[in-house]
Amino acid sequence: MRQIVIVGGGSAGWLSAGVIAADHAGAVQVTLIESPDVAPIGVGEGSWPSMRDTLRRIGVQESDFLRCCDAAFKQGSRFDGWLTGQGDDHYYHPFVLPQGFGETDLVAHWQRHQGVGARPFADTVSFQPRLCAHGRAPKQASTPQFAAVANYGYHLDAGKFGAFLKAHCVEKLGVRHLLDHVVAINSAENGDIASLRTAAHGDLAGDLYIDCSGMQSLLLGRHYQVPLREQAHILFNDRALAVQVPYPQPDAPIASQTTATAQAGGWIWDIGLPSRRGVGHVYSSAHCDDAQAEAALRAYIGERDIATPRKISFTPGYRERFWHRNCVAVGLAGGFIEPLEASALALVEMAAIAISDDLPFERATMDIVGRRFNERFTYSWERVIEFLKLHYVLSRRTDSDFWRDHRDSASIPERLAELLQLWRHRAPARSDFPRTGEVFPAASYQYILYGMGFDGQARARGADHAGVAEQYFREAATLAERMLPALPDNRTLLAHIARHGLPSI
Template identity: 40%
Template structure:
């Protein structure tokens, strides 16, 4: 947002925004257990990897979680503290943060901004496509505005994939063997008058055949049940969501969403580039939908073609996007295949997962001996979607830890580890003392417009 000159406060007001410093996972390893994926991280102290210091301290009796040991975010979230103060510069804060936003309002906001900057906006239905002799699309035919010609087309038609999938026939690679969830049902729950406990984090709560998201916005809360249709029908899924919401669900409409999980073999074919759902989708457990759109746009900016450069740019773009989707698939799969739950058929199938991707299985085998290093991640197609610290948050949260230390780890100074974590605890208190209440800061931002 900062890159394209969007004011942070204006953006938050227009999109019903709140701050997001972490994701909390409830019940994914065992019922009743909670772990965090924070957005901040401290990876090294005195050239020692924090994860190794934490493991050594843990073996010596340290009780703190890995997330609490290396990040301030979980404790700030538990106290409902904002990640920044009103005096911070836009897009800067005490800790790293993202946003909870109304995506429909975001779309309208960006549409209006584009029009202000000279973009021509046409609302219409595409009825047909025209091709040249080499198979490139020359124009799309519309119901009300005739033919719209172009040199490069960006397919943003959602799961329908009208240009990449339908017109060009690009094959789709399903991820359903690795990721079982293929449906969602969502509701918009108005916030009660005077609600003050708006969480500065997303909550993902494991259910009998999937999980429920809880995304707190300024004026409402978005909830949705992501589930496997092989383990639960749509009526039961909707009822589970209504039970989760409680009495506030009365009179609210539920929106059922079939999800096409996977990616197109190629995201850029001929002169068509797919972005978002048209090129692929992975369930929103780690909020990667908008992230993948941003990655795609950044890559397209860096590879914006002439006609002569279209083919080599497309080849490189496809390699990058395929790597991102496959990495995120593996990262999401870790939340399921590492579970200890066997209390329902769904969790039994997750626990006894028979289709872990080879790319993930190789890493999990390595990580049985030690936790994740940046050297384990694939940089051949650009910067990985997630850092080594993020992988370690998942492994630690799911208690998938090495059995014993490697020789290099045995050389770590246990006294240093204890001192580091004591200092971290003091540092958290110092930052928390500066942070305002989340709702107080939101009120200040939203009432300023």
């Protein structure tokens, strides 16, 4: 396995190139070809904490990344209006695990002892919601690059991120970059891809082809005709309007979380970068037309003279197979559901790392690797769909068919329906998600369930350790009190990093 050819740039293409080139320096040649006429979609602006490990793995300096990608820190998500759409309806899904998670049954004791008017679950078991509410950064200026006081990912400019990765891959990792058009795909006798016919560079041969061509899915979808497993019957959103919004003042606060605000026919994301906000409305065309979606977006922003939003249409779903013969799809070429919980970029990272870790040394083992990859990522996509659906099925909103239809039992995956029955009597536990490398841990399900006011009553298992749980609740509150005055706000820390950088580990 000597030649890896990646079709398409953007975050998917360049992350795949970076991980493989860094892991297999000197052993393989990575070539990335992208059309000069096709721009990446460029709206995937939220990441998970895993991105810190990925960037470190490919040799990026965090200070350089933050400066070049107009990036900021993300400590989780805040959901506004998802439960009832009335009053102060919000909750957090932080990146920090609950204090004492796995040591005692926090949920049962929170439900039993907090009483009416209880503090929200996430605010009780984690210090991070208070950091987000006060706009605090997750680290100090003295904290080394990629290290954290509070667990964090990033908000970033997707276009600048792709350009940054390209420069790093080409200049530091030896990735060969071609701007050209793929005009034909040449097949070998056994059905593999033998080479790509290009407009200016002739035939481009490789041992493994990675399809990062976006929703076109030139290799896996168009050439191999691997079908898309559509998921619109479960998750209805299939359109998005995206716009960049300037801050009213240059020193305006930068949010510490992605804010997702429920609307009659979908929801609006709001992501804070140092220079601007990225705001968009994702919605179901079966429940909301484009004009209604744009009106809701403009009403949310509070300005009528914003730039014309960019419309993005997609079919929610994932490929029946991701690896076929000597071709594997990463990113949008393999599927897309919706941007809730920023799973798209995380799945790109997971796929790139899985390909690199199991990179076949010869064609004879590729089919084995491919079968394992397909099984793993089919499982991962199914868990993502269930987790995103969880946000909708727990809503009590009755203001539109969009929310009522999401609670229809026919639209709820069977496994999720079974888990919801179990969770009426106990909290989500690690045993519900037994695989190594689960996409979302049991703690994330707890944050969503009890943030959304799930009416199940968890019973403590084993000895009643109410005192232990209360100790962890106090610990979370104490940590918040200590961190709030010790951590700078996001803009202050990012300005310091722009001037002075971060210490090396």
